[in-house]
Amino acid sequence: QIQVVVSGxxxxxxxxxxxxxCAASGNILRVNKWTWFRxxxxxxRELVAFIEDSGSTNYANSVKGRFTISRDDAKNTVWLQxxxxxxxxxxxYFCTANLVTWALDLPMTSDYWGQGTQVTVSP
Numbered sequence: 001q002i003q004v005v006v007s008g009x010x011x012x013x014x015x016x017x018x019x020x021x022c023a024a025s026g027n028i029l030r031v032n033k034w035t036w037f038r039x040x041x042x043x044x045r046e047l048v049a050f051i052e053d054s055g056s057t058n059y060a061n062s063v064k065g066r067f068t069i070s071r072d073d074a075k076n077t078v079w080l081q082x083x084x085x086x087x088x089x090x091x092x093y094f095c096t097a098n099l100v101t102w103a104l105d106l107p108m109t110s111d112y113w114g115q116g117t118q119v120t121v122s123p
Contacts, residue, residue: 002026002112004097009117012085016121020080022095022114029100029107034071034078038091039116048093051078062088085121092116 008020024031035050049059049069057069066084071077078095095114100107 002028002099002101004095004112004114006093006095006114006117009093009119011120011122013122014086016085017081017083018085018119019082020093020095020117020119022078022080022097024076024097024099024112027101028076029102031071031073031076031078031097031099032109033098034069035096035098036069036078036080037094037096038089038119039094040088040091043091045094049080082119085119087121087123090119090121092118 003026004022004024006022008018010018012018032053033050036048037045038048039045047060048063049067051057051069051071059067068081070079094116097112100109
């Protein structure tokens with residue numbers, strides 16, 4: 001059984017920093033892509049950043065230059081380093097792992113979601 005666990009949310013002041021982590025466990029062959037999303041209260045979910053297995057990254061314009069996504073394939077873990085936080089970064093943050101598992105002796109690719117973690121930035 002695959003589990004994806006998110007940690008690291010909390011309350012931080014304007015301009016502060018937080019690091020979120022997301023770890024996948026279970027019968028994992030490899031993680032193709034990690035993606036961070038966030039959903040502010042009462043708003044639509046939005047993509048924050050993703051990192052491919054090649055190491056290629058992509059960021060939402062709103063976080064470019066402030067957030068950094070990184071991964072450790074040996075640990076099946078991804079991090080989101082958030083610096084220069086603003087009140088508009090306040091949201092529930094989610095991570096997803098597009099990963100390959102074994103199913104009936106065949107590789108299968110699926111998306112798995114971690115639970116959300118609240119990030120609150122005070123003015």
